Amino acid sequence: MKAPLSWIKEFVDIDLPLAELAHLITMAGMEVEEVKIIGLPMPAPGTLDAKVTGLEWDREKIVAASISEVLPHPNADRLTLCKLFDGEREHLVLTGAPNLFEYKGIGPLPKPLIVAYAKEGAQIYDGHAEGLVLTTLKPAKIRGVDSYSMVCSEKELGISEEHEGIMFLADDVKAGTPLVDVLGDAVIEVNLLPSFARCASILGLAREIAAITGKPLKLPKWDVQPPAGKADFCTLEITEPKNNPRFTAGLVHNVKVGPSPEWVQRRLKMYGMRSINNIVDATNYAMIELGEPLHAFDYDKLVKRAAGKPVKIITRAAKAGEKITTLDGIERKLDTFTTLVCDEAGSLSIAGIMGGEETEVSDETTNVLLEGAVWNMINIRKTARAHNLNSEASYRMSRGVHPAMAERGQRRCLEFMRAWAGGEVAPGLADAYPLPANDPVVEVTEQDVKRWLGIDIPVLQMAELLARLEFKVVVSGTSVKATCPDHRLDINEGVVGKADLVEEIARVYGYDNIPEMRMADNLPPQIGNPVLVKEERVRDLLVALGLQEAISYRWSTPEREAKRLSPDAEQDNKPYVKIANPLAYEKGFLRHSVLASVLDVAERNSRIRERLAFFEIGPIFLAGEDPSGLPDELKRLAMVLGGARSASGWQPADTGAMDFYDLKGVVHGLLQGLRLNDVKYEAGEHPSYHPGKCARVMVGDKQIGVMGELHPKVKGNYDFPATFKVPVLAAEFDLDLLIELVPPLYQTVDVPVFPPVIEDLAFILDEELAAEKAEALIRQTGGKLLADVKLFDIFRSEQIGAGKKSLAYKLTYIAPDRTLEAAEVAALRNKIIKRMEYEFKAKLRG
Amino acid sequence: MAEENVLQELEDALAKGLEDLKSVASEEALLAWRNQYLGKNTAITQAFQSLGKLSAEMRPQVGQAANRVKVALEAALAERSESIKESALAASIASEKLDVTLPGRPMTPGRLHPDTQMLRELYRVFGEMGFQVYRSREVETDEYNFQLLNFPVGHPARDMQDTYFVEAGERGDNPIVMRTHTSPGQVRSMREYAATNPENPPAIRLVLPGMCYRYEQTDARHETQFDQIEGIAVGEGITFSNLKATLSDLARRLFGQNVRTRFRASYFPFTEPSAEFDVECFLCGGKGCAVCGGGWLEIGGCGMVNPNVLRNGGYDPERYSGFAFGLGPQRIAMLRYGINDIRYFWENDLRFLEQF
Numbered sequence A: 001m002k003a004p005l006s007w008i009k010e011f012v013d014i015d016l017p018l019a020e021l022a023h024l025i026t027m028a029g030m031e032v033e034e035v036k037i038i039g040l041p042m043p044a045p046g047t048l049d050a051k052v053t054g055l056e057w058d059r060e061k062i063v064a065a066s067i068s069e070v071l072p073h074p075n076a077d078r079l080t081l082c083k084l085f086d087g088e089r090e091h092l093v094l095t096g097a098p099n100l101f102e103y104k105g106i107g108p109l110p111k112p113l114i115v116a117y118a119k120e121g122a123q124i125y126d127g128h129a130e131g132l133v134l135t136t137l138k139p140a141k142i143r144g145v146d147s148y149s150m151v152c153s154e155k156e157l158g159i160s161e162e163h164e165g166i167m168f169l170a171d172d173v174k175a176g177t178p179l180v181d182v183l184g185d186a187v188i189e190v191n192l193l194p195s196f197a198r199c200a201s202i203l204g205l206a207r208e209i210a211a212i213t214g215k216p217l218k219l220p221k222w223d224v225q226p227p228a229g230k231a232d233f234c235t236l237e238i239t240e241p242k243n244n245p246r247f248t249a250g251l252v253h254n255v256k257v258g259p260s261p262e263w264v265q266r267r268l269k270m271y272g273m274r275s276i277n278n279i280v281d282a283t284n285y286a287m288i289e290l291g292e293p294l295h296a297f298d299y300d301k302l303v304k305r306a307a308g309k310p311v312k313i314i315t316r317a318a319k320a321g322e323k324i325t326t327l328d329g330i331e332r333k334l335d336t337f338t339t340l341v342c343d344e345a346g347s348l349s350i351a352g353i354m355g356g357e358e359t360e361v362s363d364e365t366t367n368v369l370l371e372g373a374v375w376n377m378i379n380i381r382k383t384a385r386a387h388n389l390n391s392e393a394s395y396r397m398s399r400g401v402h403p404a405m406a407e408r409g410q411r412r413c414l415e416f417m418r419a420w421a422g423g424e425v426a427p428g429l430a431d432a433y434p435l436p437a438n439d440p441v442v443e444v445t446e447q448d449v450k451r452w453l454g455i456d457i458p459v460l461q462m463a464e465l466l467a468r469l470e471f472k473v474v475v476s477g478t479s480v481k482a483t484c485p486d487h488r489l490d491i492n493e494g495v496v497g498k499a500d501l502v503e504e505i506a507r508v509y510g511y512d513n514i515p516e517m518r519m520a521d522n523l524p525p526q527i528g529n530p531v532l533v534k535e536e537r538v539r540d541l542l543v544a545l546g547l548q549e550a551i552s553y554r555w556s557t558p559e560r561e562a563k564r565l566s567p568d569a570e571q572d573n574k575p576y577v578k579i580a581n582p583l584a585y586e587k588g589f590l591r592h593s594v595l596a597s598v599l600d601v602a603e604r605n606s607r608i609r610e611r612l613a614f615f616e617i618g619p620i621f622l623a624g625e626d627p628s629g630l631p632d633e634l635k636r637l638a639m640v641l642g643g644a645r646s647a648s649g650w651q652p653a654d655t656g657a658m659d660f661y662d663l664k665g666v667v668h669g670l671l672q673g674l675r676l677n678d679v680k681y682e683a684g685e686h687p688s689y690h691p692g693k694c695a696r697v698m699v700g701d702k703q704i705g706v707m708g709e710l711h712p713k714v715k716g717n718y719d720f721p722a723t724f725k726v727p728v729l730a731a732e733f734d735l736d737l738l739i740e741l742v743p744p745l746y747q748t749v750d751v752p753v754f755p756p757v758i759e760d761l762a763f764i765l766d767e768e769l770a771a772e773k774a775e776a777l778i779r780q781t782g783g784k785l786l787a788d789v790k791l792f793d794i795f796r797s798e799q800i801g802a803g804k805k806s807l808a809y810k811l812t813y814i815a816p817d818r819t820l821e822a823a824e825v826a827a828l829r830n831k832i833i834k835r836m837e838y839e840f841k842a843k844l845r846g
Numbered sequence B: 001m002a003e004e005n006v007l008q009e010l011e012d013a014l015a016k017g018l019e020d021l022k023s024v025a026s027e028e029a030l031l032a033w034r035n036q037y038l039g040k041n042t043a044i045t046q047a048f049q050s051l052g053k054l055s056a057e058m059r060p061q062v063g064q065a066a067n068r069v070k071v072a073l074e075a076a077l078a079e080r081s082e083s084i085k086e087s088a089l090a091a092s093i094a095s096e097k098l099d100v101t102l103p104g105r106p107m108t109p110g111r112l113h114p115d116t117q118m119l120r121e122l123y124r125v126f127g128e129m130g131f132q133v134y135r136s137r138e139v140e141t142d143e144y145n146f147q148l149l150n151f152p153v154g155h156p157a158r159d160m161q162d163t164y165f166v167e168a169g170e171r172g173d174n175p176i177v178m179r180t181h182t183s184p185g186q187v188r189s190m191r192e193y194a195a196t197n198p199e200n201p202p203a204i205r206l207v208l209p210g211m212c213y214r215y216e217q218t219d220a221r222h223e224t225q226f227d228q229i230e231g232i233a234v235g236e237g238i239t240f241s242n243l244k245a246t247l248s249d250l251a252r253r254l255f256g257q258n259v260r261t262r263f264r265a266s267y268f269p270f271t272e273p274s275a276e277f278d279v280e281c282f283l284c285g286g287k288g289c290a291v292c293g294g295g296w297l298e299i300g301g302c303g304m305v306n307p308n309v310l311r312n313g314g315y316d317p318e319r320y321s322g323f324a325f326g327l328g329p330q331r332i333a334m335l336r337y338g339i340n341d342i343r344y345f346w347e348n349d350l351r352f353l354e355q356f
Ligand SMILES: [Zn+2]
Pocket: B281, B282, B283, B284, B285, B286, B287, B288, B289, B290, B291, B292, B293, B295, B296
């Protein structure tokens, strides 16, 4: 909402500097986004907390001047020379303004023209340039005539875009008056939140400014028009009061449609609206001033449509398939939730949004019927959306306008029409008001304020703060009973109403004036979040294991996610959760796989890094059976490794490609770090992985995830660079299950005091025997005294024999309470060897 | 062998040994010298071997002399050995010199995503103030995302939050949406806590982190998926002045001990009074700069929990009050680290991630 300062000042005195005023408005909840200076002194940089634009007018160099005669230019038809007095001396000023042509060569003017005059050295905008380009007036010769100054258009002074002709000032302005004293202004643009709908008007803003500065609000006189009497020019019928609580109509006879006064046009332009004619301008001006959208009909067209019967206005819902041509010339098909203004011959306009073409005011209009009504905001919003019709009227009506404003806007606008277009206002107001507003009465106490704000505000001060916003207040004891003023709809009844009033008290009191006090109540029960704690532990472990965390978009497409599966294997046939209104197809589906996300991350980074090691923790979304209709959100952990084992430098390093066992090291490090016991890796198959290089990760009998080397076809689905020839390793875990299995506590063992006995044993075994089984048997046989078993070599050769392998283990024996005797160790060793021979036909390698 | 000769030979060996030792300069020469003077076949060993053949009178003399010479030579050897080691070490140190400017061996540390890092910092700060973490779902019903938070169906406040809808068949006024804010967690957490004791629901201090979604085109400043952390405190006697103190404490913890805060009146359907929470720009000290404009940075929204929302959560608004606030961890990180494009966060380019 843009508000010229001069207009606001009609309703409230303002003696604050502009920057301070803007600050107060912002702090009260109406954020000032931009201030456009029109002539006034520019605020010093940094003092005004908003975008500042516009032009300051030099008091000496830009002044009012009077033109006494317009002379033809000796060498150019399209230029004139003005005999002009600037308060000090006379000049002959060159101009091409077309709106002076009618005075050219007619001799001394009967009445001088008062214009805005910029002297040599004045800084103004270049009227001929695109946009706003500053220029300083310098002496020049134009077609043989000296020129050093000019009479200005609105564009040149930064008032509007208008450059069709020069600007005329009121006749009573004295030549030589600094222009800033006549027209100096500033346009304040505020961002209005939905609860500030009442401020979408000059009066609404002025009321807030009056309240926060403590100045009185100067309300306009509401009852100037129409003259008393009974309205006999039309009857009204409202068929659905909930969609049209009030409808008023007034009539002005014998208007002369033409341009509005200069100052009216200027104000509309400063607001950002074009001037149309005095009748339409009056409706717009009244709407901007008061916030009530109004609509003018050509009354004679209504009379004609009534064909001899009295004019009757009916408001009703549109019928299925009904159409209307709005005044922008577009034929619109209507929904049944749309409300129409009609007469007995048919529809006239879309209520609260846009008038119809047929009955709009034209240059020939002489009698005007004025509509001032209010409509259901939710309905208006729906209709405006459906037709993408965001008019000034729909903006206000879709945020709610109080029914009392219909009458006020009506009365004020009738007077504007009379004043600007002549004519007589017919007596009486046609007024249908089937659903009267129920202005809430709310009682709020000192205790309420204390309870919500934490401060003591005496009841009389509370009442005074509310009265500044036009609440009617009655104080008794420590409570104030406040009646909501009849221009706003944002105050509720009951306890919410109390909160509404406390907010209004706080706002006018000033949030800044409320002191800070730390919470003094007891600390609530402290309930931990063990799931989060464990999830963060997973992150820490993976980071310690050298992986980079990624966080991806939650959306994908079935096609993109299908890349994680080998085309030969079973595909993901679970239905996707779909976004109904995606920004793009690529963001249209909620993901099924965090692994797919991490593979995308790896692919993207494979061109810039030789080593890839990523993980991500996050939800996947599966269409569920839940009666709430909500999808299942399941937490997954995925990781991807690939490329060089360690980064290369100038010294030799192990930059060989990572393989399955690098991944297994990470996975095992994670699971050990989580103190998961009974972890097993079983050869398995999965559509993402190489069938011979894939393991199911088990904790007890529960499968928590699958890991492996990506199936070559899956790897081929991703755009890894040609140089990235090495395998890609990946794993995905059910994090919900994993976290559930993590024990809350774990036990430690004492640091050994007695020396260990360490020895190596190598066994020749069948190739087919899983290493895990050999180790398990050694551990089982070794019992408590065998503290550690570590595989340190795998060896195959002709000597050992085909289909055989040698596994070499380092065994650590230790006793917690004594130094082990050689004989004890020997006995254990023999037992291990015997069992290995017996169970696996193992041969001890000498 | 004459007895006097034995004594003389010992003296000669001592003198010669000490003399020879002067020219010994290496570990090898020292070993040779040792063999020569303290080895198996030296004047000393001969003297000891001859003891049996000597007269009782001479025996102690020779024995003592042999011992004395042996001790003296050993002492000289030890001293010489020490000095040879010293000079060898000194020579070795002098000859070893690294180019300390060469790069170190590259390590490959893992890292947390910057968003996780930011969240953890916030969890820690809030945790110290007694706020615990409560997480809730990302796909929500219209009821939880809007209606229970005082956004009625068709209300203009909904224009403030452009919404993604999820295809879910005809559900009338309760469609499924991607949550537009973490606030549905307010009602979910209140209901969960209130259920533990419906007559006297316990007080609450929680933070609600998580991913949120708005239907808007992305650019350097706007993300359609972003994360939020929201705080809520409900109890008997929670006030707006508590809210101001809590957020000012937070600002000082995050941005510096001397940073000032301000609260601008605002509007959110689920709080009343509502405020925007600004922090004095810590980049320019509040003087005004390209980032902040007028010296203040917008950090988040806050306010007293609307009575309707308290009631919807199972808390009697005549008895309980509460405050809530919402912050953007990404926005805070962007301000702090000069991140110019919010889209970096979910793009996961290592050239960005490795900077944290
Ligand atoms: Zn700054």
